[in-house]
Amino acid sequence: MSNRAAAQAARDEQLVSLVNAGVYRDGRWLVRGVDLNINRGEVVTLIGPNGAGKSTTAKMVTGVLKQDEGSVTRSSDMRIGYVPQKLAIDWTMPLSVRRLMRLTGSLSDADLLDALEATGIRHLVDSEVRHLSGGEFQRALLARAIARKPDLMVLDEPVQGVDFAGESALYDLIRSIRTSTGCGILMISHDLHMVMAGTDTVICLNGHVCCRGTPDTVSQSADYLKLFGNTRSLAVYSHHHDHTHLPDGRVMHGDGSITDHCHPDDGHHHGHDHGHHDDHDHDHPVHDHHSHTHHHAATEDRQNNHA
Ligand SMILES: Nc1ncnc2c1ncn2[C@@H]1O[C@H](COP(=O)(O)OP(=O)(O)OP(=O)(O)O)[C@@H](O)[C@H]1O
Numbered sequence: 001m002s003n004r005a006a007a008q009a010a011r012d013e014q015l016v017s018l019v020n021a022g023v024y025r026d027g028r029w030l031v032r033g034v035d036l037n038i039n040r041g042e043v044v045t046l047i048g049p050n051g052a053g054k055s056t057t058a059k060m061v062t063g064v065l066k067q068d069e070g071s072v073t074r075s076s077d078m079r080i081g082y083v084p085q086k087l088a089i090d091w092t093m094p095l096s097v098r099r100l101m102r103l104t105g106s107l108s109d110a111d112l113l114d115a116l117e118a119t120g121i122r123h124l125v126d127s128e129v130r131h132l133s134g135g136e137f138q139r140a141l142l143a144r145a146i147a148r149k150p151d152l153m154v155l156d157e158p159v160q161g162v163d164f165a166g167e168s169a170l171y172d173l174i175r176s177i178r179t180s181t182g183c184g185i186l187m188i189s190h191d192l193h194m195v196m197a198g199t200d201t202v203i204c205l206n207g208h209v210c211c212r213g214t215p216d217t218v219s220q221s222a223d224y225l226k227l228f229g230n231t232r233s234l235a236v237y238s239h240h241h242d243h244t245h246l247p248d249g250r251v252m253h254g255d256g257s258i259t260d261h262c263h264p265d266d267g268h269h270h271g272h273d274h275g276h277h278d279d280h281d282h283d284h285p286v287h288d289h290h291s292h293t294h295h296h297a298a299t300e301d302r303q304n305n306h307a
Pocket of ligand 1: 025026030048049050051052053054055056057
């Protein structure tokens with residue numbers, strides 16, 4: 001059986017499932033009411049603005065954060081490869097790609113070189129990490145994750161610091177990793193951008209699930225168009241939230257009107273009692289929250305070192 005057929009055949013195998021999952025910290029819900037399944041061979045992308053709960057949701061998936069309500073079920077022997085948004089690395093110290101690959105555990109030379117080969121940077125194995133370009137660095141992080149042959153890859157902003165052409169190449173690479181290994185992939189992105197093309201399922205978060213579906217379904221759905229604009233190209237390539245969560249939990253829409261919910265009559269708030277989402281203080285658009293600054297610190301450091 002070809003790799004592709006094998007990946008296809010295994011598609012029904014569910015790797016992780018979140019049902020009505022939420023995380024409550026410091027007196028508020030960071031994210032709530034998340035339903036999410038990832039099957040083997042499937043690419044699921046979380047989109048949404050800063051502070052929307054994308055990383056928090058990914059951490060529930062990996063088990064780094066435990067949900068405060070709802071359920072999270074993981075396939076028992078699942079291996080997870082995580083590509084973080086930032087790395088706590090001292091960029092003033094010399095660090096080769098080879099050592100970067102082994103920072104989190106031992107790895108045979110063969111597996112190490114195979115992974116670098118798969119991401120197209122085998123020739124850089126002895127290069128200094130701080131001298132890598134943005135795209136090469138992201139490839140090194142991807143290689144580090146796939147070297148351990150994960151069942152599920154979680155990629156937090158995999159194209160940051162990468163130019164437009166490099167971004168397209170990286171998404172191609174991520175898709176090819178999915179096809180050749182059959183792993184499931186959870187990606188996080190700030191906006192739809194190019195991520196749409198290679199994604200099976202898009203879940204848009206804004207403290208809760210705003211909308212979801214295949215890229216085509218999402219970009220053509222009345223709900224999506226209502227939320228994000230009414231031209232398809234705009235819908236696919238740029239993602240605008242047309243509402244602001246006020247500190248008191250109510251929602252101000254683009255036209256200035258204020259309601260208790262983002263889109264009270266369109267059926268997104270399914271099943272559970274989501275009304276109480278908006279009873280909490282999730283003022284996404286206004287907080288310049290520490291985690292964002294924190295997350296990007298290493299990238300900025302790295303870029304400074306490149307400068
Ligand atoms: N451990 C924590 N304790 C308290 N608050 C937290 C914690 N982790 C994250 N937050 C807050 O939860 C909210 C969601 O954060 P999260 O990192 O999930 O957002 P995000 O969608 O990934 O954002 P970005 O695009 O900026 O990375 C933010 O307001 C953040 O400050």
